[in-house]
Every structure is written in C-alpha cells, then in structure tokens.
Amino acid sequence: MQLQKIPKVELHNHLEGSIRLDTLKEIAIELKVKALENAQGIEPFKQFFCLDKPTDSLTTFLTKFGNIQAVLVNYDIVERIAFEVCEDAHLQGVVLLELRYSPHYISLGHSEMTLDGIHLAVMKGVEKARSKYGIAVGLIGILDRNSTLEEAKRVSDFFCKYKRDFVAVDLANDEKYDALQFKHVFENAKEHGLGVTIHAGEAGTSENVREAIEVLGATRIGHGVMILQDDKVVELAKAKNILLEVCPISNWYCGVVPAYQSHPIRKLLDRGLKVSINSDDAGIFQTSLLQDYEMLSKHFSVTEREFLEMNLNALEASFVDQQLKDQVYRQHFEPYLNQIN
Numbered sequence: 001m002q003l004q005k006i007p008k009v010e011l012h013n014h015l016e017g018s019i020r021l022d023t024l025k026e027i028a029i030e031l032k033v034k035a036l037e038n039a040q041g042i043e044p045f046k047q048f049f050c051l052d053k054p055t056d057s058l059t060t061f062l063t064k065f066g067n068i069q070a071v072l073v074n075y076d077i078v079e080r081i082a083f084e085v086c087e088d089a090h091l092q093g094v095v096l097l098e099l100r101y102s103p104h105y106i107s108l109g110h111s112e113m114t115l116d117g118i119h120l121a122v123m124k125g126v127e128k129a130r131s132k133y134g135i136a137v138g139l140i141g142i143l144d145r146n147s148t149l150e151e152a153k154r155v156s157d158f159f160c161k162y163k164r165d166f167v168a169v170d171l172a173n174d175e176k177y178d179a180l181q182f183k184h185v186f187e188n189a190k191e192h193g194l195g196v197t198i199h200a201g202e203a204g205t206s207e208n209v210r211e212a213i214e215v216l217g218a219t220r221i222g223h224g225v226m227i228l229q230d231d232k233v234v235e236l237a238k239a240k241n242i243l244l245e246v247c248p249i250s251n252w253y254c255g256v257v258p259a260y261q262s263h264p265i266r267k268l269l270d271r272g273l274k275v276s277i278n279s280d281d282a283g284i285f286q287t288s289l290l291q292d293y294e295m296l297s298k299h300f301s302v303t304e305r306e307f308l309e310m311n312l313n314a315l316e317a318s319f320v321d322q323q324l325k326d327q328v329y330r331q332h333f334e335p336y337l338n339q340i341n
C-alpha cells in the first residue's frame, strides 16, 4: 500500500505547531533571536523550537510553543506559514484540511498586529494554497481553557464575525482548567452556524469528554483517548456519532501514553468508535502526518481499508459545508475506491 496516495482528511492540525523547522530557522536568524545568536547548523534551532524526543512535561511542550509564538511577529510571516502548512498537508495526500489556530495567541506581545490583520494574513496563505493545489481548507478558531469568560466571549465573537472563513470553534490548553463556564460561548457559536470540537480526554479524564459532548455540545473530540476509562462515555460517544480526532505520535511525544506501542487506537476501533488520524503539531514533534500513518501500519497493522474508512468518517465529520464535502468525495475518494475495488 502506498500511504501517500490514500486521500486524507486531516481535522486536527495546529497552524502554530506545524511550521517547518527551516522556516523557523530563517525567521529566527532574520529577527536575531537572542537565544540563538551564535547558533551553528540546524541543531540549536531544533532544540529551541522542537521536541526531539517524548516528554512527560506539558511545560516543556508549552515552552516550545512559546518560542515559536515569539517569532510570529508580522503578517508576512503569518501568511507564509499558513501557505506552507497547507502545502505540506497537500504533499502528504491531504485533500481536505481543517487548520486550527488562535489569532489571540499569535497577537500576544505583538502589539503592531491586530486580530483582523492576523486572520487576513492566514486567509491569504490559505487561498494561495487552495488555488495552487486545489486543497480544500476549513479554519477552526481556538479558544483557551485558561482564559476568562469575558476573553473567550470576545475571541468567539471574532470567529463569529468571520464565520465565512471559520467552520468551527475549539477549546485548547490544559484540561485542569474548568471548561463548563464556556457553555454559553459555545451555544452562541453554534447559533452562528459554527461547529464545536473540544480538546478533551487527552491527558485529562473521560469525564472531560462527557462534559464536552453533553454540556458544551461538541460533535468531535480532540484526542479523547481517555474515553476508555468509562464505558458509559464510550456508549454516549457512539450514540451521538462523535468522532475522535486521534493524534498518536502527539500522544506519545506528550507523554499521554508511555510508549507508541501502548497507544489505545486499536481498542478505540474495536469498541466501534469513529476515529480519524491527525498530526496535531508536526512541526514541534519534527514528524508528519505520513509518519503517523507509517507508525500505525507498522505497529498496529492498520490496513488500507481501515485508513480509507477513517478518512471517510473524517470527511463525514468535517465541519466544511456539504457541497464541498461532496466535491472532495467525487474528486478524490470515488476514483481511489474505483481503483482499489
């Protein structure tokens, strides 16, 4: 099986975490980043921006995110990374990408950039990739679990203002922060036609998954691997046709599972849960979506049919409009299915 050729729908990909290392290096040199002043070769840049081995420390992971955020200082850079992340996805056989980002997070400490300006720069990069490669792209706006209700409302209103571009809202950051206070923020986003996906049950608990579905109205869960702690939540997810955006290498690198081989992907599939495969933050992990596919094929004997089914489930669960989904199906999945049947 040629993994690259399988048409892929990637639903969980963070713009800020998926930047090419070469690009980060180039920007850091241009900006004369102090910590990298005397850096030689690529290694110091990798140490500064990436995780080159698994960690069980969220702080280490977040430090890398912070180092990346600090160099996103102007609109040209934002446009460039948006284009490159879409281009990289296309090169791995992604035909529909849901790209998530946080304009609020990018703007922190960069007072010369506005949220509107950042969003327009992202859109320019995305449009360029759309017209060059024909890749379908939907944007997801990220809210921060650690923000105040007021902040979350403000950022969510921003996503609603640009609902022509955003297909959904997400909630990210450490699951120890209470998510329930944002109930009305998500209700409001839904009223504006936006979908809801929530990071839950990653390093947290199955209870967070239940809350995300029952209280916050999520129809997809970011990660959700901890769902297996509670059979009732598994049954709830199945009854509500919830899709888990599973990110196996990310779970390994962030210490959610002690070793790649102990990832619960097989158990999730065996329980009849809908699952899609995603890279999460390929730039930080120095990996790629294709490496996720390779690892799953090698360690869990995931077959071509299973990959296809996961991608068809991802297509069904995508938040982009039905017309675009139909088009993606006809253009990419139908020919592939005809070819392998």
Ligand SMILES: [Zn+2]
Binding pocket: 012, 014, 172, 199, 222, 280
């Ligand atoms: Zn994520």
